[in-house]
Amino acid sequence: MSAGRSRELWPVLLMLSLAVLVPTACVLWFMTQAMRNERLAVRQKLEDIYQGQLAGVRDRLDDFWSKKLDALANIDPKQPPAEVFAHLVNTGVADSEVLFDDAGQIRYPNQPELGEAIDLEAWQDAEQLEHVEANPAEAAASYATIAQQANDVNLAARALVAQARCLAKSGQRQVAIKILTDTFADPKYSDTIDPLGRLIVPNAWLYALELIADSSDPIYHQIVKQLQQRLIDYSDAALSATQRRFLMQRLMELLPEKPRFPTLDAEILAVDYVDARLLPTKPGCLMRSSIDKVWQMASPDRTIVGLFDEDRLIDQMRIAALSEVSMTNARVILAPATAASDGEPFLAMPVGEVLPDWQLSVYLQGDNPFAAAAEKRVAVYLWTGLLVVLVFAGLAVLIARHLGRQVKLTRLKNDLIATVSHELKTPLSSIRVLVDTLIDNECSDETQTQEYLALIAKENLRLSRLIDNFLTFSRMERNKRAFESREVSPAEVVTEAVEAVQERLDSAGFELSVDVTQNLPQVSGDRDALVTVIINLLDNAIKYSKDDRRIEVNVYETDGSVYFNFADHGIGMSRRATRRIFDRFYQVDQSLSRQAGGCGLGLSIVKFIIDAHGGSISVDSQPGKGSTFIVRLPMTEQ
Ligand code: ADP
Secondary structure, eight states, X not given: OHHHHHHHHHHHHHHHHHHHHHHHHHHXXXXXXXXXXXXXXXXXXXXXHHHHHHHHHHHHHHHHHHHHHHHHHTOOTTSOHHHHHHHHHHTTSOSEEEEEOTTSOEXXXXXXXXXOOOOOHHHHHHHIIIIISOOHHHHHHHHHHHHHHOSSHHHHHHHHHHHHHHHHHTTOHHHHHHHHHTGGGSGGGTTOBOTTSOBHHHHHHHHHHHHHOOTTSHHHHHHHHHHHHHHHOTTOTTSOHHHHHHHHHHHHHHOTTOOOOTTHHHHHHHHHHHHSOOOOOOTTSOEEOSSTXXXXXXXXXXXXXXXXXXXXXXXXXXXXXITTOOOTTEEEEEEETTSOOSSOOSEEEEOOSSOTTEEEEEEEOSSOHHHHHHHHHHHHHHHHHHHHHHHHHHHHHHHHHHHHHHHHHHHHHHHHHHHHHHHHHHHHHXXXXXXXXXXXXXXXXXXXXXXXXXXXXXXXHHHHHHHHHHHHHHHHHTTOOOOOOEEEOHHHHHHHHHHHHHHHHHHHTOEEEXXXXXXXXXXXXXXHHHHHHXXXXXXXXXXXXXXXXEEEEEEEEETTEEEEEEEEOSOOOOHHHHTTTTSTTOOSSHHHHHHTTXXXXXXXXXXXXXXXXXXXXXXXXXXXTEEEEEEEEEBOOO
16 A cells, blocks of 8 residues: 555655756756856956056056156256256155266266376375385475475375374374364365375365364364265265265264265165166166166166165055055055065056056955955845745645645545445345345245345345445545534433444344433534444444453543543454554454444544544553543533
C-alpha cells in the first residue's frame, strides 16, 4: 500500500519541487545580478562624483603651474642672473634655479673670473720672509710698504691682507684685526679681488672674525652684520655664487647662533644640479632631474630651469589644489606615478600635460562607502527575494497538501468500491444458494425451510447493515451528515441499542450486563447517531469474542461528562493495533473480520460521530484478554 502510494506521489512531489526550485533559483539569480548591478551603479556614481572633484583639482593645478611658468617666462633677460636667482627663490617660484644663456652656457651659479697674478719683486721678497725665513714681523713690514706704494688698488688690498696675516702670526692680533676692519672699511677696497677672482673685503672680514674669536666683542657683531648684509645682497654682481656660498657656509659653521640665509639651500641645490648629469627637459613640463626627489621645469626659452624639492612641492600643490576637496570616506593623493602607494586606488588619473609623470589617486577610507550605500538597496532585494521564495514554498506546501488529499480521496474511493463489491458479494451469494435450494424444492422438510428462510433473513440483515454503514460513511465523506441536536437521555440510547442487538446477543449466547447510573444528566446530540455508535461497539464485542461471551456496559458521569464503557472478554488486540482501528478500512485480521461480516468502517463511523458531538473515544485492550472501549460525551450545559 505505502509503496503504491509513494509511486503515485513522487511525480507530483518532483514537479512541486521543480516548481519551487526553478523559480527560487531564478529569483536568486536575478537578485545576485541586481545586487551586482546596484553595487556597480553606486560605484559608477561615486566615480562620477570623484572624477568631477579631480577635474577641479587638475584645473587648480594648471593655475598653480601656469603662474610659476609665467614667473619663469617673464624674466627680463637683461636682469643680472644673481638677482633673478634670488628673486625667484625669495618669491617661492622655485626652490632653486639654474640660469643659462642663449648658447646654453651656465650664467648662474657662476664661478669668479680670475684676477691678475702678482708679478712684483718686492712681493716675492716678502713671501720669502714670510714662508721661507719664517719672519712674519719683517714680512708684515714688507707687505705694508707694498700696500703704501701700490698704484693698483687690488695689489694694495692683497698686500694689506698679507700684512694682517703676518701681524697675526707675529702675535700682533689687534693690529691685524684693525687693518682688516678699519682699513677695509674704505669703499675703494670694496670691489678688489684676489688672483682667484674672489672679493677681498668679505674674505678679510671673515678672517677678522676668525682672529677675534670672542663673539661678545662689539666689533665681532658689527663685522658679522656687514658680512651678512653683503651676502644677502644679490645686486652685488661682483660677488660670485661660489664665494657667496662658501662664505655663507663658513659663517654658519663659525657663528654659534647659526645665521639664516634663505637662499643658501637654493645655492647648494643649484650647484648640485650643475654638478650632476643634466637630464633633457621639455619646456613647460615638470620632469625628473638626475637628483633624487628633485624635479625640474624649464622656461619656454630654456634660459631658466626651476628646481623643485619633491616633498615641498607636494605640500605646496596640496595647499593650492587639494584643500578645497571634500570627500567623505576617501582621500586624494597627488604623487609621482612611480611612488609607492598603499594598496590599489579606487580611482586614478593623470594630472595633465604640465605634470606628465604625476598621478592623482583616490583611496577609499574606512567602510567601503559604495558598499554601504548599496547595502540598503541590497537589503530590499534580499527581503523581496526571500518573500518570493517563501511565497513559492508556502504555495507549494498548500498545493502538496491539496494534492495529497486528492490522492488519498481517490485511493479511498477505489478501496471503497473494491470493499463494497466484495462485501456485498458474500451475503448475496449465500442468499442465492439458499433461494435456489428453496426454489428447486430440494428441501421438503418444513423445519429446514424455516431454517433456510432464517438464514436468508440473517444474510439480508447483514446486507442492510453493510449498506447502512456504507451510506453513513458516504455521507460522512461528503460531510453531508447533519446531526440533529436534541436533549438525549444516555439510558434511553443504551436501551434502544441493546434492544437492536438483543436478538444477536441471545442467539450467540452472550451474557450482557448493563449498569447505568441513576438520574444521569442529559447529553445533547443526535439520538439515532448515538444509537448507531453503541450498536457498532456492541456488534464488535459480539464479533470479536470467542469462548468467554460476557459483555459489560457501564454508563456513569464524571467531571461534567457522561462515560459509556463497553468491555468484552474477546480476542483483544495489540497496542499498535489500538492506534489504528479508528482508521477507515483498517482491520487487525482481515480474514477474521470479513468472516465476522465487517468491512473496517464501523469504528471510523463511531469516531466521526463522537467527534461531531464534541466527545472522545479510546480503547484499552490486550491480545487474548478482551477490549474496553470508553466513549466520553460532554453533558448538556445546565
Ligand atoms: P469491522 O467492520 O472490520 O469490524 P471496525 O471499524 O468496526 O471494522 O473495526 C476495526 C477493527 O478493529 C476490526 O477489524 C477488528 O480487528 C478490531 N476490533 C474492533 N472491535 C474490536 C473488539 N471489541 N475486540 C477485538 N478487536 C476489535
